[in-house]
Amino acid sequence: MRKFYIVILTVLLMLTAATYAQATPTVIVNGSSLAFDVSPTIENGRTLVPLRTIFEALGATVQWDDKTNTVTAAKSGTEIKLTIGGQASKNGQTVNLDVPAKVIDGRTMVPLRFVGEAMGCQVSWDGDTQTISIVSNIAGTGGNNIEVHYINVGQADAIYISLADHNDILIDAGNVADGLTVVNYLTSRKVDDIELLIATHPHEDHIGGLPAVLDAFRVEKILDSGKTADSGIYKEYAAKAKAEGAEWIQDNRQTYTFGNTVLQVFTGPETWQDTNDYSVVCRLDTGDIxxxxxxxxxxxxxxxxxxxxxxxxxxxxxxxxxTSSSAAFLSKIKPEVAVISVGTGNKYGHPAPETLQRLKDAGITIYRTDINRTLIIMTDGKTYSVAGERRGPFERPEPQIPPQIQPQVQPAPEPVQTPATEGKYVGSLKSNKYHNPNCRYATSIAPENVVWFKDKAAAQAAGYEACKVCNP
Ligand SMILES: [Zn+2]
Ligand SMILES: [Zn+2]
Structure with a gap:
């Protein structure tokens, strides 16, 4: 099975102050950088992009009406219309645009944020790297599609899991000060209620935001370690959990099934010296991921x-x-990707250089909420992709990044010279399309990402699909 993930830590180092002035914004959709035939441009603070590329990337179908100069894009029950130089509408409702669609160099350019948000995606802009990131909501579309959101709550944990059929799981909710952040994040993702709330252990950086969550959402089941604490925040959490009227359960190796997805709890009523060791440990299985x-x-x-x-x-x-993530543990669980939820400049020196080294030694790709901010991992049960709110680490690494991670923030290695004769078709490590070598999308693939296929069967066997532009 071909799995792919986006190594976001090795890019964007070549930006200099000089290139900023006329910088072309980078557009990332679900973690992959989009290649455009006409460069995106910024007007009045709005990024405009060629319409066909963006709609195709978002999986929408596009129709063009010559008489009215209007483009109509449709995807799963959402229809948006944009008129050149005029208004836009979503499902028949007029939307005023500060920068309308326009024609540049013979190409119709559309405002990216409007398009992304109208299509129900999360759109974020990173001024430092001139990058606009779009994450489409693939969960809720049925099948195995799920999303795991590692919400950036600084030196704390808050993980939201979006499953098919509006099943929502929340694991921890950050510190007290993060409560509203988590509530707003869930609200923005259209969470109606929470089927399963897991409080891993009674430290403030895990249960602090839970009272706000319990106030804001109806919660069906609350699972925790059974470990209590004398703190004010634990008492508040316990009072709210009781008042919620939810089923309140202690971890005991339960299994919860949501359609094709299974959540298995590995911990039970053990006793430990350290409160951290009481943490509820669980695994989410969907298909092969x-x-x-x-x-x-x-x-x-x-x-x-x-x-x-x-x-x-x-x-x-x-x-x-x-004191976590021992080499023995890592070799037992063999992850490909590690996510560290951690705050910039925290007083504990997390993540520890030794831990980063152990992860690196095990060949694991590291993502961090202090660098990449909120991270979303999407999977259809066969492959997965990682999208960071920020691709980071930037052209000026922040001083608190430990030296051990430096090798990952160095500029990408010298492009490998790939002879053009290695195959008949070409693809990118960062996409699942294969192309004729002269397709404009093929020629824009960075040399280090180029993969060649000797024929169509080889491309398809590797999980690649034919490009719809060059029809190889
Ligand atoms: Zn913690
Ligand atoms: Zn703790």
Missing amino acids: EFLFTGDAEGPAEAALAGDLSVEILKVGHHGSR
């Missing part, structure tokens, strides 16, 4: 976990502390 969530579990709790724990994606325990 598995995610492990560890709260703040440290060495002793990791060592006690039994059974088949192999996963593709690991939420690194205890914000990347030295």
Whole structure:
């Protein structure tokens, strides 16, 4: 099975102050950089992009009406119309645009943020890197499609899992000060209620935001470690959990099934010295893709976990502390991707250089909420993609980035010379389309991402589909 993920830590270092002035914005859709035949342009602070490229990337069908100079794009029940130089509408409702669609160099250019948001995507702009990132909401479309959101709450944890059929899971909700951030994030993702709320352990950076969440949403089930604390925040959480009238359960190796997705709890009523080791540890399985969530579990709790724990994606325990993620644990679970939920410049020195080194030694790709901010991992149960709100680390690495991660923020290696004779068709490591070598999308593939296929069968066997532009 071909799996792909986007190595977002190795790019964007070549931007200099000089290029900023006339910088062309980079457009990233679901973690992949889009190639355009006409460069995106910024007008009055709005990014305009060629309409066909963006609508195709978002999976919408496009129709053009010559008489009215109007383009209509449709996707799963949403229809948007844009008139050159005029108004736009979504499902018949007029929307006023500060910058309308226009023709530049013979190409129809449309305002990217309007298009993305009208299509129900999350659109974010990173001024430092001149990057606009669009993440489409693929969950809720049925089948195995799910999304796991590692919400940026600084030195804390908050993970939202969006499953098919409006099933929503929340694992922790950050510090007290993050409560509203988490509530607003869930509201923006159209969360109606929470089917399963997991409070991993009673430390403030995990349960702090839960009272606000319990106030804002109806919660069906609350699962926690059963470990109590004397703190004010624990008492408030417990009072709200009780008042919620939800089923309130202690972890005991339960299994929850949501359609094709299974959440398995690996922890139970053990007793530990350290509160962190009480953390609820659970795994989400959908098709071939598995995610492990560890709260703040440290060495002793990791060592006690039994059974088949192999996963593709690991939420690194205890914000990347030295006392979690032992080499033995990593070799047992064999993740491809690690997500560290951690705050910039935190007083604990998380993530620990030793932990980053262990992850690197195990060949694991590291994403961090202090660098990439909110991270969304999408999967259809066969492959997965990682989209960061920010591609980071920037042209000026922030001083608190430990030296151990430096090799990852160096400019990309010298492009590999790829002879043009290696195959008949060409693809990119960062997309699933194959092309004729002279297709404009083929020629824009960065040399280090080029893959050649000797024939169509080889391309298809590798999980690639024919480009709709060059029809190879
Ligand atoms: Zn913590
Ligand atoms: Zn903790």
